[in-house]
Amino acid sequence: MNNDAIVRFAPSPTGGLHLGGVRTVLYNYLFAKQNQGTFILRIEDTDRNRYIAGAEEYIFDCLKWCGLQPDESVENPGAHGPYRQSERKEIYRQYAEQLVKSGHAYYAFDTPGELDTMREKLTTTENPTPQYDHSTRMHMRNSLVLPREETDRLLAENVPHVIRIKMPEQETITFTDLIRGEVHFDAAVSDDKVLLKGDGMPTYHLAVVVDDYLMKITHAFRGEEWLPSAPVHILLWRYLGWRDKMPKWAHFPLILGPEGKLSKRDGAKYGFPVYAMNWKDPETGILTEGFREKGFLPEAFLNLLALLGWNDGTDKEIFEKSS
Numbered sequence: 001m002n003n004d005a006i007v008r009f010a011p012s013p014t015g016g017l018h019l020g021g022v023r024t025v026l027y028n029y030l031f032a033k034q035n036q037g038t039f040i041l042r043i044e045d046t047d048r049n050r051y052i053a054g055a056e057e058y059i060f061d062c063l064k065w066c067g068l069q070p071d072e073s074v075e076n077p078g079a080h081g082p083y084r085q086s087e088r089k090e091i092y093r094q095y096a097e098q099l100v101k102s103g104h105a106y107y108a109f110d111t112p113g114e115l116d117t118m119r120e121k122l123t124t125t126e127n128p129t130p131q132y133d134h135s136t137r138m139h140m141r142n143s144l145v146l147p148r149e150e151t152d153r154l155l156a157e158n159v160p161h162v163i164r165i166k167m168p169e170q171e172t173i174t175f176t177d178l179i180r181g182e183v184h185f186d187a188a189v190s191d192d193k194v195l196l197k198g199d200g201m202p203t204y205h206l207a208v209v210v211d212d213y214l215m216k217i218t219h220a221f222r223g224e225e226w227l228p229s230a231p232v233h234i235l236l237w238r239y240l241g242w243r244d245k246m247p248k249w250a251h252f253p254l255i256l257g258p259e260g261k262l263s264k265r266d267g268a269k270y271g272f273p274v275y276a277m278n279w280k281d282p283e284t285g286i287l288t289e290g291f292r293e294k295g296f297l298p299e300a301f302l303n304l305l306a307l308l309g310w311n312d313g314t315d316k317e318i319f320e321k322s323s
Contacts, residue, residue: 005037006080006218009070010044010208013055016279016288017062020223020255020262023305027221027252029068030321040215041073043084044208046201052282062276066298067321080215085207092202095210095240096163096195100143104239105195108132108142109154109161131191134169163196165205165232165239173231178219178250185231193232205229209236217247224251253309276301 007028011021032039041063045051056074063069072078082088099105110118115132118140122130130136137144142164143151154161171187195206202210212220230249237246255262262274277290291301299320306319 004218005032005035006040006216007032007037007221008040008042008212008215008217010042010211011059012044012047012050013059014047014050014052015055015281016275016290017059017277018262018274019276019291019305020252022062022066022068022276022301023255023308024221024223024252025063025066025068026302026305029070031219031221032071033321037218038071038078038080040078040080040217041070041083042211042215043074044204046085046197046203046207048086048199048201054282058277058279065277065292066302068302085202085211088207088211089200089202091214092206092210093196093200096202096206099165099195099236099239100163102239103166104235105163105165106137106143107151107155107161108140108164108194109146109159110141111160114141132164133191134167134188137164137166137192160198162194162198164192164194165235167192167232167235173234175230175234175249178248179253180251183227183230187231187235190228190231193229195236205232206236209233209240209242212247213237213240213242213245216245219250220247221250221252224253227251255308 009021009025009028011017029039031037041059043056043059045056060073060075070076072080072083074083077083096105100107110132118132118136119130122136132140139145144166146154167190168187173185173187175183177183193205194203196202211217230251234246237243273289273291273294273296275288275290277292278287279290280287292298296304302321303319307317
């Protein structure tokens with residue numbers, strides 16, 4: 001038993017709750033209960049361009065129907081709030097500035113036009129999508145290139161800018177995944193991700209590290225689509241001096257449809273729901289039918305998710321949350 005286990009599910013309020021998301025909730029919920037720990041629901045609403053009104057309420061309604069309610073959330077505050085990233089905005093800047101001061105990040109003042117010019121100039125057959133990375137950053141308008149006085153002037157004048165991580169050119173980054181074992185990455189392959197956007201809001205990369213640290217998350221379960229971002233996150237844990245506090249990670253395999261990664265189009269095409277409950281897109285008016293509306297009992301839906309992607313050799317087909 002690990003009575004100090006703290007896990008989290010951190011959805012973005014940008015639409016309906018995909019069954020892959022509910023599977024992640026289920027594993028977080030069960031892990032917390034098994035270890036007498038704490039399950040936190042954190043709303044990652046830093047991408048205001050994709051924010052959809054009503055999506056947050058939908059997420060809570062879904063989890064209530066499933067019977068997977070968190071121990072702490074916006075609706076049930078506890079010791080680890082606030083639970084919306086938009087309410088934690090000022091927290092992130094101090095850590096971004098700390099990274100700049102330590103030489104692990106830098107201010108970038110490049111305009112959208114300058115970024116487009118860089119990509120057009122450097123696009124080749126071998127490199128069709130040039131990145132802002134170790135091979136290009138010294139040719140851009142950032143604090144690594146500009147004189148200190150010029151950087152200070154631009155900051156004082158509130159010239160639009162972002163803060164980017166400075167990825168190392170030659171380093172192999174390794175971590176142990178609870179599912180995959182030891183995983184290795186070449187840091188040079190990753191671009192210099194934006195950590196703090198021009199509006200002062202953090203990107204996922206900075207926010208997830210800062211929030212997991214401050215909320216004392218011990219285990220982080222997420223989809224394998226986040227594996228390519230792991231080197232950036234590992235470096236941030238190290239650069240911020242928190243490496244020994246980094247949670248143990250488990251990257252779940254994706255739930256696949258007949259033609260690859262499961263999407264809402266699969267549900268319409270093949271007749272099976274993709275969302276836990278009906279979701280009507282407020283912009284398009286398109287209604288996607290959910291498991292609840294198809295007549296599934298929540299216990300049956302959870303049993304389906306529990307059996308997706310694994311088998312320990314047992315013939316048992318029906319599981320309950322309490323078992």
